[in-house]
Amino acid sequence: MNRNFASHAGLKSCRFVFLLWATVQVAMAQSDNAERRYQYAVRFIQQKEYVKAKAELKPLTEGRTGIAPYAHYYHALADFNLKRFSESRMMLKQLIDRFPNWKKMDDVYYLLGAAYFENGQFEEGLENMTRIGDPNLKQDVSKLETYYFSQINDLNRLKVMQKEFSNNRELALALIDQIQRTSTAPADLELSDRLTNRFGIPAIPRPASAETAANSATVTKPEKNRNKGYFNVAVMFPFRLNEINPDDRARSNQYALDLYNGMKLAKTKLQSEGITVNLFAYDVDNDVSKMTTLVNNPGFIQNDLLIGPLYAEPNRLATEFANQNNILLVNPISTSSELIANQPLAFLASPSLNQQAVKTVAFARTLSTLKKATIYFGNSRKDSTLAALYQAELKRIGFSVVEFRKIGADLETVKVSEVSKPGHIFLASSDENTGPKLLRLLAQRKVEVPVIATSSAFDFDKNPLSVFTKSDLYLVYPEFVDQQRPGSEEFEEQYLEQRNIIPSTYAYQGYDLLLFFGRALARNRGQITNRAQLKTTPEEGYLLSGYDYSGSNENQVVPIVKFDGTRFLIANTF
Template sequence: MNTTFRWYRLSLTGWLVVACFLTVNAQVSVEAQKRYKEAIRLIQTGSYDRAKNELNPIIQRTGPLAPYASYYVALADFRQKNFSQSRLMLKQLVTRFPNWQKIDDAQYLLAAVCMEMGEYEDGLAALKPIGTPALRTEGVKLEQNFMGRLTDLNRLKRINRDYPDDKPVALALIDLIQRTATDKDDLELSDRLTNQFGVPVSVAGRPVSPVSSGTTTSANRPTTRPNRAKGYYNVAVMFPFRLDEFDADKRGRSNQYAYDLYEGMKMARAKLQEEGITVNLFAYDVENDPNKTLELVNSPGFAQTDLIIGPLYVEPNRIASAFANQNNILLVNPIATGSELVASQPMSFLAQPSLNEQARRAAEQARSLIGGGARRVAIYFGTSRKDSLLAAAYQAELKQQNYQILDFKRLSGTAQAMAEAMRFDGKMTTVGSVSAVPTTPVPITVSHVFFASSNDDDGARMLDALSRRRVSAPLIATASAFDYYRNPMSTFTRWELYLLYPDYIDTMREPVMAFQEQYIAKRNTIPSVFAGEGYDMLLFFGRQMAKNGVPFRSRTALRTDPEGDYVLSGFDYTESNENQVVPIVKYEDGRFIKIN
């Protein structure tokens, strides 16, 4: 919304107010009417100071025209860019005349003033009570303009948390993430918001540019599809490498995971070569430009691709998925956990288990714990969107199995705060003070507790909270709720604790130790979990292409041997294109042991 349009909208609002004046002019003196009409004429001609001089006496008399005069003074200040004075007058108007018949017009102008001042949160708060349909529509346009100006990603994420159902805010956040962010959690947030609100009309992004990797370059790629019987496969890695910002000495990059994934793939390529399977890696620096992505996948050389890993952005991923389906090319998403990405996409696979799959496996573990006992559960989750989604998926899974859900809510803060928020059997026992602690433990009849959190401080707090509430049932929690370096061993031994751990790596296994030694020798640094994931992905799908063809002829072989040479826990696609391997671990004999 440009300045001309905004002023037009506010002028139109003003003349609507003039029309309303006709309903009250019988109660106003002739002098006041004359002064008021003159002020309106002066505003129309741009004589704002003179108009305010005419209106101020009317405001002071507090008669029927006072709210109208206040509005026009605020409008005049707005036109003069005296935003602070305009906001002050509008605040007084809303406070003094909350039942004014044109209060929605004042709220709209107040929102515009706050937005102009960069106080977007106050602007959104001003728009919220507006009920007039036409003004609500204009309010959406106002938001679209100003939310698009925000470049502070953290601030826009906070606004989205405060207004989770606000579509213009969500679309602005999607657009900003897609244009500027490479952080894994931010991309997952963008993916979730896109599923809920759709894709912004204007999608910005840097052009996709291919960069060579390994011994083969895009210039000498084969022009005809290779003979797959010879084990010759082309793999396109479409990640946000951001080469124009690359600094070899900088390790703490927000997109470091992309480089770690790729380093793991290069090690897998060498392993596959030892097995007689030749893989050519082609790295493409892909941001979020749908047009460039479409140009890339439709280029003659790209048609020789056998496997696509990525892209990580929503629209490029959709374009690549459609291309993969049309050309019988495998596509693997390395970090996403949304089932919808592979629904009705026969050539697309999730390297990570989806949240639904994690919930299903956790429910299987719960059944093994209670046997034929009572099915009563309390489900809690942390503050991130991913936490609530996993908890909701778990709740849905247990409802299908006729569990009684005793409690379902978000928990945060101290252990004391968590304990006080818990409800069991619809009752609450006060905790935290000596006088409130029962002399006899209060039995809590719950078969188990489930807790999903991405905050590694929350796990220990949850255990403390359960102790305060005298709950002794097993706890199934996400591994991300614990800090394995800061939490003492007693954290994991004092409770019957089971951890949902998709990124579990058994460091005592020989293949893992060998991988770590090779990686350190090559990179002079300890491999991250992403390096292991990249290694496993290319190793698994490279072997499958060589043995099973593309598209896969049979699903029966689409799984890894539990005792195989993978770094993490492997893959299983025998039932669907989602990875069904979901490690659940328990702390035993000084280390975490996979129990499923």
């Protein structure tokens, strides 16, 4: 236990000296010797000469005169500052037993609670704090509890304590902070979510010392503070905590957990750079009522960045809240530009389908002088939408589309041949079997033209590398992770050590997203009002391909990769 609280107690004791001195003058119908001893003791305490103070006070504690309770109290205060907490408690209990009706009893409970806290007896300390009735002491109690609870690193103990003292706000905030920093267990996240809805979120980072706790601890913020030195980030994902089965490897919410776990590693990385980020997870599915509860919680305004929600209606409410309170909102995986239309503070971490089409067409122009293209697409809505956007962009720049066709398991309807071959072929498919099938068909028909396909048209785990050796095969791959990129191996090792699984693409996305926006918040002191403040350079160490918001509020980086015989490399430079 950190013992620096003595400075805080000392500051508070000075207030007591002033308050009690006038009262004592009236109470002292004692001998001149007693009065002199008391005056010396008070002066010694002001000078931090606690041993000398005790020597003067000890004889005064033995009677039942008006000065005796004051002597008990200051004797206990001297013991406290000498770190003799057991002796301090004994003297305070003696005071309570002998003078139960003393009018300064709230001050006694305060000091007695602090003495228990110092010995790690938090439950006993809390019991004494709850006995305090003086409203003028409530702020001091809050600061004291905030400091001591922040020193508890045992999550289970905090949970037991919070269950026993369920109405204590400072204890609830300490538990929320501990969960968000150390745990991803579904039950813990659910508890954190429930407590956050009731008590709000911690308004300050963990104090480094009791003195800073005394001087800077606050429970609520009357207005948003942009220069507080740390950043609160709300993560609103469909964690679906009530549905989690620990034995189920195919969880519907696994991607949300992976995103969040990646962010936790980014939080550690940011901390090493001197950027403090507090992560707060909220279980927000396609539930408008849950989002309504969050935005109506006064403490929610303390966030500097909102990540999610991932469904349209909750996202709409979150976007309105972000605009009203000048808070940045980011969707980590959506490719729908509708989410950011006319929303200056809403951003997409991924390029929209339209952006993918525009950037891919620009790349396709460099592959052939023949201004003809063939477009194939799969059964999903995403496939057909991307294909339509690609076709529109080709026509806009003067290309002709010789074949625009939906294809399924059977590719026999495909008309392309050696005689009618286009300048390039574009394939948008979410079926991982379609890519290899199309390549085999083109080889059979001796059609040798560049093929640009979405990465989702291939299974990188099952397809042999020989599938990707076609000289003119390019993959539109927004989630591409270059394993040779600096930091990638370290990230994978850390993730594997902490989660006992290899990180998914979502884990990489979560890591990069928080790293990028955390740095942007720090660089701009939390005041991001336009996309010009969101910049990145290749040297910043992202694991994916980076971010570019120079033209819009969606990420404009669209990686197109090519297999070089040993690994995939970025083929486009724009």
